[in-house]
Amino acid sequence: MPLTDTQRADIEALRAAAAPTRRPTVPALEDMLFTAIPLLDHGFIRVVDYMGDDGAIVQAARVSYGRGTRRVSEDAGLIRYLMRHRHSTPFEMCEIKFHVKLPIFVARQWIRHRTANVNEYSARYSVLDREFYIPAPAQLAAQSDINRQGRGTVLQGAEAAEVLALLRADAATCYDHYAHMLNEDAEGAPADPARQGLARELARMNLTLNAYTQWYWKTDLHNLLHFCSLRADTHAQYEIRVYADAILEIVRAWVPAAHAAFLDYRLGAATFSAGMLSVLKRMLAGEAVAQDGSGISKREWSEMMGLLGKQ
Ligand SMILES: Cc1cc2nc3c(=O)[nH]c(=O)nc-3n(C[C@H](O)[C@H](O)[C@H](O)COP(=O)(O)OP(=O)(O)OC[C@H]3O[C@@H](n4cnc5c(N)ncnc54)[C@H](O)[C@@H]3O)c2cc1C
Numbered sequence: 001m002p003l004t005d006t007q008r009a010d011i012e013a014l015r016a017a018a019a020p021t022r023r024p025t026v027p028a029l030e031d032m033l034f035t036a037i038p039l040l041d042h043g044f045i046r047v048v049d050y051m052g053d054d055g056a057i058v059q060a061a062r063v064s065y066g067r068g069t070r071r072v073s074e075d076a077g078l079i080r081y082l083m084r085h086r087h088s089t090p091f092e093m094c095e096i097k098f099h100v101k102l103p104i105f106v107a108r109q110w111i112r113h114r115t116a117n118v119n120e121y122s123a124r125y126s127v128l129d130r131e132f133y134i135p136a137p138a139q140l141a142a143q144s145d146i147n148r149q150g151r152g153t154v155l156q157g158a159e160a161a162e163v164l165a166l167l168r169a170d171a172a173t174c175y176d177h178y179a180h181m182l183n184e185d186a187e188g189a190p191a192d193p194a195r196q197g198l199a200r201e202l203a204r205m206n207l208t209l210n211a212y213t214q215w216y217w218k219t220d221l222h223n224l225l226h227f228c229s230l231r232a233d234t235h236a237q238y239e240i241r242v243y244a245d246a247i248l249e250i251v252r253a254w255v256p257a258a259h260a261a262f263l264d265y266r267l268g269a270a271t272f273s274a275g276m277l278s279v280l281k282r283m284l285a286g287e288a289v290a291q292d293g294s295g296i297s298k299r300e301w302s303e304m305m306g307l308l309g310k311q
Contacts, residue, residue: 001042001129001130001131003036011034011035011036011046014033014034015033015034015035023051024052024053024055024056025053026050026053026253026254026255028253028254029047029050029250029253029254031253032046032047032250032253033047033048034046034047034048036099036101037246039102039242039243039246040102040103040133040239040242041131041133041134041136042101042131042132042133042212043100043101043102043103043106043133043212043243044099044100044101045098045099045100045101045243045246045247045250046098046099047096047097047098047250048097048098048099048216049096049097049218050094050095050096050097050254051094051095051096052093052094052095052221052255053094053254053255054075054076054079054255054256054257054258055075056093056094057079057082057090057091057093057094057221057255057257057258058075058078058079058090059093060089060090060093061078061082061087061090062078072257075257076257076260076261079257079258079261080257080260080261080264080265082261083258083261083262083264083265083266084261084265088222089222091220091221091222091225091258092220092221092222092223093220093221094220094221094254094255094258095218095219095220095221096218096219096220096221096224096250096254097216097217097218098216098217098218098247099214099215099216099217100214100215100216100217100243101212101213101214102212102213102214102215102243103132103133103209103210103211103212103213103239104207104209104210104211104212104213105209105210105239106133106237106239106240106243107120107213107215108209109231109237109240110217110231110240110243113219113223113226113227113230115219115220115223115226116217116218116219116223116227117217117218117219118215118216118217118218119215119216120213120214120215121213121214121215123200123201123204123207123213124199124200124201124204125200126200127179127182127184127200128178128204128207128211128212128213129212130175130179131211131212132167132168132171132172132175132208132210132211132212133210133212133239134164134167134168134171134210135164135167135239137154137160137164138154139151139154139238139239140154140155140160140163140164141153141154141155142154142155150235151238167210170208171208171210171211174206174207174208175207175208175211177206178203178204178206178207181197181198181202181203181206182197182198182200182203183195183196183197183198184197221251221255221258224247224251225251225258225262225266227244227247228244228247228248228251228262228267229262229266229267231243231244232244232245232247232248232267233267248267270307272304272307273296273300275294275295275296275300276296276300276304278295279294279295279296279301279304280304280308
């Protein structure tokens with residue numbers, strides 16, 4: 001369901017207002033502020049508020065009285081150093097607050113990230129909208145043969161059509177029964193005066209996991225990047241990855257130096273175990289090392305060869 005006219009007007013009113021402040025602001029993030037970035041078929045993410053910038057990381061690291069800014073290149077160098085050496089507390093000085101609309105099954109994965117402040121839309125108090133996440137055909141894939149948590153090839157033809165029809169029909173039927181049990185009209189009055197209607201907190205248990213929920217989610221940059229390192233990774237489920245990817249674009253606008261350091265030292269980096277490192281050293285010394293005799297398991301070997309682009 002697109003934003004209503006009232007919701008759009010609220011956002012535009014906030015975007016039209018300007019509040020003078022002595023605090024540092026980031027023009028690129030100010031441009032994005034309050035605007036909903038559409039994700040999946042009915043979801044979105046939008047920045048509601050933030051505190052700090054790249055300079056705030058440097059300022060805290062130096063415990064300085066001023067902005068902490070020397071030269072941009074010097075600041076970026078310090079941020080890279082902090083990221084490389086996991087000196088994480090200066091990154092906690094930046095905070096951001098999002099409004100997210102997401103399917104319930106994605107929210108269940110997201111909520112596992114405990115180092116954030118959350119307030120969710122209450123389905124005890126309000127009636128959920130009649131909208132469900134239905135995957136795009138390209139995302140309708142079979143179970144992976146090699147990864148029990150992943151997807152394999154995309155379903156085709158009649159099977160894909162049947163799955164889509166089932167997903168749509170089941171979600172619609174469950175929602176229709178939810179609405180019937182609630183017995184509420186648009187104003188919340190009984191739709192059928194002969195029935196009492198079931199409490200919202202009970203009727204909601206009939207909804208499918210692809211129904212959408214919403215929350216405000218606030219966290220600091222350190223924990224946000226931890227979230228992105230897990231959820232923007234290729235091992236994360238596509239439906240949460242699109243949110244993490246959108247967050248990374250927001251981070252790029254907000255704290256460009258921290259974003260670049262994160263891509264370099266976290267997202268684009270790889271961890272080698274002691275065993276892997278020993279194999280690498282033997283390879284670099286010219287030895288023809290095979291998995292058998294490498295001292296690492298087949299799985300670790302395969303992961304290592306994947307990292308080295310040898311598969
Ligand atoms: C690809 C993938 C697959 C997953 N599969 C499963 C699954 O099958 N089943 C399942 O249950 N979960 C699964 N998870 C969720 C995963 O186990 C974590 O719960 C989730 O990623 C949150 O990570 P976190 O605890 O590091 O984050 P946060 O909760 O944000 O915590 C950040 C960090 O704070 C510290 N911390 C926070 N709370 C505590 C605490 N109480 N004690 C000690 N340290 C703490 C830890 O250092 C932690 O890494 C999966 C996650 C991913 C990315």
